[in-house]
Amino acid sequence: MAEAHETRRAQLRERFTAAGNGAALITRPANVRYLAGAAPQGAALLVGGDEDVLLCDRMPTDQVGVGRPDEALRIQLLAASDGDAALAAAGLAAGLRADALAVEEHDLTVTRHRALAARAPRLRLTDLGQAVEQQRLTKDEEEIALIRTAGEIADQALGELLESILVGRTERHLALELERRLVDHGADGPAFATSVASGPNAARIGHRPTDRRVEEGDLLSVCLGAAYHGYRAEVGRTFVIGNAPADWQVELYEVVFAAQRAGRQALTPGAEYRDADRAARQVLHAAGYGDALAPRTGHGVGLENDEDPQLAPEAMGKLDACVSVTVEPGVHLPGRGGVRIDDTLVVRPPADGGPELLTITTKELLAL
Amino acid sequence: MAEAHETRRAQLRERFTAAGNGAALITRPANVRYLAGAAPQGAALLVGGDEDVLLCDRMPTDQVGVGRPDEALRIQLLAASDGDAALAAAGLAAGLRADALAVEEHDLTVTRHRALAARAPRLRLTDLGQAVEQQRLTKDEEEIALIRTAGEIADQALGELLESILVGRTERHLALELERRLVDHGADGPAFATSVASGPNAARIGHRPTDRRVEEGDLLSVCLGAAYHGYRAEVGRTFVIGNAPADWQVELYEVVFAAQRAGRQALTPGAEYRDADRAARQVLHAAGYGDALAPRTGHGVGLENDEDPQLAPEAMGKLDACVSVTVEPGVHLPGRGGVRIDDTLVVRPPADGGPELLTITTKELLAL
Numbered sequence: 003m004a005e006a007h008e009t010r011r012a013q014l015r016e017r018f019t020a021a022g023n024g025a026a027l028i029t030r031p032a033n034v035r036y037l038a039g040a041a042p043q044g045a046a047l048l049v050g051g052d053e054d055v056l057l058c059d060r061m062p063t064d065q066v067g068v069g070r071p072d073e074a075l076r077i078q079l080l081a082a083s084d085g086d087a088a089l090a091a092a093g094l095a096a097g098l099r100a101d102a103l104a105v106e107e108h109d110l111t112v113t114r115h116r117a118l119a120a121r122a123p124r125l126r127l128t129d130l131g132q133a134v135e136q137q138r139l140t141k142d143e144e145e146i147a148l149i150r151t152a153g154e155i156a157d158q159a160l161g162e163l164l165e166s167i168l169v170g171r172t173e174r175h176l177a178l179e180l181e182r183r184l185v186d187h188g189a190d191g192p193a194f195a196t197s198v199a200s201g202p203n204a205a206r207i208g209h210r211p212t213d214r215r216v217e218e219g220d221l222l223s224v225c226l227g228a229a230y231h232g233y234r235a236e237v238g239r240t241f242v243i244g245n246a247p248a249d250w251q252v253e254l255y256e257v258v259f260a261a262q263r264a265g266r267q268a269l270t271p272g273a274e275y276r277d278a279d280r281a282a283r284q285v286l287h288a289a290g291y292g293d294a295l296a297p298r299t300g301h302g303v304g305l306e307n308d309e310d311p312q313l314a315p316e317a318m319g320k321l322d323a324c325v326s327v328t329v330e331p332g333v334h335l336p337g338r339g340g341v342r343i344d345d346t347l348v349v350r351p352p353a354d355g356g357p358e359l360l361t362i363t364t365k366e367l368l369a370l
Numbered sequence: 371m372a373e374a375h376e377t378r379r380a381q382l383r384e385r386f387t388a389a390g391n392g393a394a395l396i397t398r399p400a401n402v403r404y405l406a407g408a409a410p411q412g413a414a415l416l417v418g419g420d421e422d423v424l425l426c427d428r429m430p431t432d433q434v435g436v437g438r439p440d441e442a443l444r445i446q447l448l449a450a451s452d453g454d455a456a457l458a459a460a461g462l463a464a465g466l467r468a469d470a471l472a473v474e475e476h477d478l479t480v481t482r483h484r485a486l487a488a489r490a491p492r493l494r495l496t497d498l499g500q501a502v503e504q505q506r507l508t509k510d511e512e513e514i515a516l517i518r519t520a521g522e523i524a525d526q527a528l529g530e531l532l533e534s535i536l537v538g539r540t541e542r543h544l545a546l547e548l549e550r551r552l553v554d555h556g557a558d559g560p561a562f563a564t565s566v567a568s569g570p571n572a573a574r575i576g577h578r579p580t581d582r583r584v585e586e587g588d589l590l591s592v593c594l595g596a597a598y599h600g601y602r603a604e605v606g607r608t609f610v611i612g613n614a615p616a617d618w619q620v621e622l623y624e625v626v627f628a629a630q631r632a633g634r635q636a637l638t639p640g641a642e643y644r645d646a647d648r649a650a651r652q653v654l655h656a657a658g659y660g661d662a663l664a665p666r667t668g669h670g671v672g673l674e675n676d677e678d679p680q681l682a683p684e685a686m687g688k689l690d691a692c693v694s695v696t697v698e699p700g701v702h703l704p705g706r707g708g709v710r711i712d713d714t715l716v717v718r719p720p721a722d723g724g725p726e727l728l729t730i731t732t733k734e735l736l737a738l
Binding site for chain 2: 181207
């Protein structure tokens with residue numbers, strides 16, 4: 003991976019140099035990690051000059067989830083008098099032969115930006131924009147391997163839960179158990195707060211697990227993600243509790259299943275983001291659920307759990323091969339519950355077999 | 371609490387009005403929560419004009435940890451076309467009879483600040499600074515009651531762990547078990563990532579739990595925090611594993627214990643932050659551990675786990691009654707391990723019995 007990180011920095015350098023900058027200061031943690039191989043808390047990366055420098059207040063070690071910086075990087079440990087890593091990096095940049103320093107204006111607060119300008123008064127601060135995020139869109143095969151492993155871990159944790167008794171347990175306890183199992187199977191940790199939603203809560207957007215206990219007759223929707231060496235994947239499924247699902251539950255499940263399948267099948271290189279979204283969305287619309295839908299049916303996953311692209315009606319752009327996304331349409335009926343089905347996939351051309359499914363937990367409607 | 375929230379907003383209004391602003395836009399989540407009683411993810415609060423408005427993309431409910439907005443607030447639900455809550459609030463503010471809108475420049479990114487300015491081009495954006503954080507420094511008795519409960523929960527979780535077998539279990543599993551127990555006892559969740567550090571890792575600053583298993587003869591340092599209705603408290607202890615602590619372990623423990631006691635005793639209204647820090651720090655210095663110390667020996671706790679004041683050599687300011695802080699000096703000896711002892715306390719005047727200890731787990735050196 004060390005070479006990959008150098009290559010990524012070289013690509014970035016080409017870009018910001020072409021825009022007239024002598025150096026770039028990277029502060030967004032996922033971007034630091036992408037370019038440096040490691041992102042200790044509070045680290046900043048200065049790209050440009052004779053060498054690239056990772057600034058942090060302690061040696062990056064191979065502790066869980068932090069990663070290991072590549073060997074071409076210089077590591078500079080900070081003293082308390084240096085201020086934070088971004089400030090110290092601006093101090094370094096002030097010593098370079100550069101007129102302009104590109105910074106991540108979407109990451110820096112106004113207050114920090116002002117402090118950087120004060121630390122390097124001779125430098126013009128410009129906006130790097132989302133240049134690194136754009137590089138991150140398409141994954142290389144080593145990244146995909148990590149996302150694949152994250153998906154396997156999430157599948158394993160979910161699979162084990164399904165073998166246990168669910169009735170009578172609270173949403174919060176089920177969520178905690180899933181998170182413990184993620185770690186058991188080698189995850190750095192959960193990729194995000196695990197969602198467990200039962201009965202009337204099922205498939206509710208933004209639901210946080212409550213003390214409600216799972217009951218016979220409930221729909222139960224679960225969404226969890228694993229982080230593995232910094233990379234994430236998520237899986238979401240909906241189950242019915244008890245032997246005899248009600249007709250409305252089966253019908254709703256079949257509609258969401260059909261929508262999710264359509265969304266998956268639309269993941270092809272060159273497809274517009276909004277067309278991939280529409281593929282899933284129109285199935286739900288046609289079934290009369292147009293009012294109950296979330297603003298998007300999927301999103302990118304990688305070093306962040308929620309990154310570009312957005313699969314949404316207004317999203318602009320086209321899918322490329324090797325972009326990793328979720329497809330997760332759902333319907334929530336207030337007071338009754340709902341269904342959501344969520345997979346992580348990699349866009350692949352038809353010649354390579356089409357979209358690669360990274361989360362393989364069954365999508366049959368299981369009665370538990 | 372509803373009246374408390376209104377009073378807090380009235381105090382803030384007085385302050386920003388005196389500085390020439392017609393309204394203030396609050397975006398930092400802990401500040402929104404402090405002023406509104408609830409902070410659904412992504413919410414923003416507009417204070418000023420005829421009424422105060424909480425903008426969010428869904429109704430704040432009484433879900434775990436989110437809270438409940440007070441009744442004097444108008445709730446405005448956002449449509450997708452409104453953009454994020456801060457943008458929508460800027461749009462509202464543009465309709466007020468106001469020339470200037472105070473915003474939290476330490477919370478807004480440069481990119482978002484620019485978007486706000488574009489949404490309300492007639493308004494001058496000024497910096498509210500840390501006005502809300504300053505209001506939050508001194509806690510009222512209802513806030514202290516919540517912090518007290520958070521401390522009790524952390525104590526309970528830690529107490530239960532001590533009754534179980536520790537040898538042979540990994541740091542990560544012990545951390546997960548502590549977090550499960552926090553939730554068992556009613557926490558919203560952990561206040562921060564639980565730290566469990568064994569053997570050579572013990573008391574290492576910034577340590578994240580690893581797969582190392584606890585062994586006989588280890589020092590084991592544990593630090594955990596509970597969030598309860600948004601408020602946090604933390605407790606940290608160090609134990610020795612096995613029946614016979616080594617002499618160096620006992621000696622190190624006694625030094626850190628003495629330092630922590632001195633730090634606690636220094637918490638009196640009117641004391642300088644840096645004097646409270648120095649009380650603990652000088653005990654460690656005198657014992658020859660001056661090189662191994664963290665940059666601070668304590669920090670504020672409340673709606674955030676790490677808020678002002680900082681108990682550190684360069685910190686400026688004086689403690690007031692009803693300020694809640696941690697006192698957590700520690701020493702880490704590379705390759706050998708270390709000791710850290712951490713309590714949450716409320717500053718009280720001597721007439722009220724002096725500092726109130728909120729975490730009461732024993733500070734004897736337990737051999738487990």
